[in-house]
Amino acid sequence: MQSVNQEVLDIFRKTNALLQGHFILRSGLRSEYFFQCAQVCQHMSAVSRLIELLAPKLANLNFKTVLAPAMGGLVVGQEVARQFDSRYIFVEKENDRLVMRRGFKLDPDEPVLIVEDVITRGGRVNETIEIVRAHGGKVAGIAVLVDRSQGNATFDYPLVSLLEMGFPTYDSDNLPEHLKDIPAIKPGS
Secondary structure, rough: OHHHHHHHHHHHHHHOEEEEEEEOOOOOEEEEEEEEEHHHHOOHHHHHHHHHHHHHHHHHOOOEEEEEEOOOOOOHHHHHHHHOOOOOEEEEEOOEEEEEEOOOOOOOOEEEEEEEEEOOOOHHHHHHHHHHHHHHOOOEEEEEEOOOOOOOOOOOEEEEEEEEEEOOOOOOOOOOOHHHHOOOOOOOO
């Protein structure tokens, strides 16, 4: 029987969601590897399987609503909500900041699970935490498919990840020799 990590990596590779090259991450850092979860999210059977594998890790979290930051967390968050029979809402960019729109509201102290696809530094998750607080909700936890932060993304709430995989990241002025000659691309997140 293959390990969960191996099954997850196989799904990412099969759907071309794990890329190798020279990438500019949302954080501005550079990496030789990139998780393009939009590729896996084209295949709902793969998304369903990933969330089935994540679900046991979420069993101890008490949440009523799943909230995902757009774009990366949309499909993943919706599938978590479906499998847990929870309400699903999302936040989206407006003037390069995440905001809650479309008439979405949170009840006072409503327990919310924040769901994201990949974190490196956790910037969008932190923005989403602030939105939950500002709208009167309570963060029950954070769930991600891939935590590539190498323990550097920390929150005041439980963080649950399906896969922890740390690839080195670099500042643009401190690249290793093998990346310097490869044109950097920003594949989107």
